[in-house]
Amino acid sequence: MTPLLEVRGLETHFRARDGLGIVRAVNGVSFTLNAGATVGIVGESGCGKSTLARSILRLVEPVSGEIVFDGEDVRALNAKRLSALRRHMQIVFQDPYASLDPRQSVGGILAEPLEIHRIGDRASRRARVLELLGLVGLDAEAANKFPHEFSGGQRQRIGIARALALSPKLIVADEPVSALDVSIQSQILNLLVGLRERLGLSYLFISHDLAVVEHISDWVLVMYLGRIVESGPVEAIYARPSHPYTQALIAAIPQSALRREANRSVPTGDVPEGDVPDPENPPSGCPFHPRCPKAMARCTTEFPEERPVAGSSTDHVVSCHLF
């Protein structure tokens, strides 16, 4: 398979609130996304998953590392070339209402990316808008309405249609179903799966929901405090969750005990105590050690290098001294 996106050693830092220190929001992240595949990023708030996504699109600027998209070095591009490249990588946000201009008709919202990139004339843009509405399961008359006239699920369909306007290769979806009711969530997930197949899309799919990530992803990255602590093919991660944090995330899913019984047995940990540490003052060594039930002396001083999980898929890796 051809890699569509390769990220190597990516670092994105923010200035801390006191103005002196730095927050390593993305701290040495590497992964590969193959064409037509979906990489799921899972983690709790503050783990850096959204910053990672925005860094790849250069909506925030990384400080070091490599991003290669479709053979191009994204970090080396000037503004003009970057703008051209962004046609091929689009983003869908969690809250479609906040990301849609309330004063523009849906037709206007969907035509705007085409206008910005000077694609087609009025008539062909109009035709494309109708085509996009059809792709996401909305009626043609939606073009003349405004965002407030739609429900949350329909607004997310509009957000997806806008992301598709320029026929991108990659869609970065940042918690696209988190704000939706369960019955609407499944409709949107099915839409995303259908579009992936029909249009040959690749997704970078960010979610805090492990079941949603398992459902849609081929490959999974588990993030904690700016680092990937476990990654691999989806089957391997969910059959053998190996990092104590991954195990804790699975154990914490409400009623997961019942679900496991019904489905299969996977090793899980205990729900960790305490809060996620302040990213401005991350713990030394392994960032999870203060909450980890299996922490050893070594974990407090030394960050664990990535190691393969013995007996699992060869590309299933974990950053933990237990391995």
Place this chain on the structure above:
Amino acid sequence: MIPKEGAAAPLLSIEDLAVSFGTEGGRVRVVENVGLRILPGQALGLVGESGSGKSVTAMSVMRLLPSPPSRVESGRILFRGQDLLQLSAGAMRAVRGDRIGMIFQEPMTSLNPTFTVGFQIAEALALHGKVRGAAARERAAALLERVGVGPPARRLRQYPHELSGGLRQRVMMAIALACDPDLLIADEPTTALDVTIQAQILELIARLRAELAMSVLLITHDLGVVAEVCDLVAVMYAGRIVEQAPPALLFAAPRHPYTLGLMKSAPKLGERVKLLPTIPGMVPPPGRRGSGCAFVGRCFRASARCAVEVPPFEPVGPTHEAACWNPLQ
């Protein structure tokens, strides 16, 4: 433990509650014919999607709905035999925060940002004439310890913004529990929290409920959450209760097609399917719910009768009730 039916008088009994809201298009009923009973020590989960009326029901019990635009059209809310809807504002204030505690989804909006944690817990105690001064501070520290916020001496001096979301929710819990309430109403208490923190808060609710022998009314959109905490689950759809049963029974054998649809449409760990089962369409808005079952337009079992006549909420088993003309077997 599920208290046996008839073993005790219910602590809370909602009978035939209907609530309407005034809108530009006239009055619309958002809650209709809702009946719920919570026995002493029992935990009841009220589950539904947005707009189902679950929060309106909870807020009606607390009499916290602004009126206008809201209006109770009918019904009684009996708490320890007394109809809360008939109480004077003053008498209701004595119940609220004293006999009934409440926690909300976003603790930051219910905590006052300008006062310390200690002040706000002590205030709840003073308001209900419990204790003041040094005794109140001592009791506040004990409450923080009980909800797992340590070290209490330091936390009492902190302001809400200095705490994480999980700790804030624990502080809310300390305030809600300050007067040893008989009933805790928790409205989406974990929805804004990360999963590991959610699990901690659910554990805390379950533990405190046992320790304090209090009843719990838990409002949530997440069927998994009720399974963790509740003895009984009531499912709401479009303003009405459509099904009620103990969680294990409800999940094993749902009788209402909406409950089944809700359960099936959530992706489940370890079950990879290409496409998820869905409930077609969306919830009809209040005022456009027709004269029959509000689910009729989305239901795979709908028959002619469903469109014209509201199905009664009635027993379909010893501990199982549903409102459906064509219940699942």
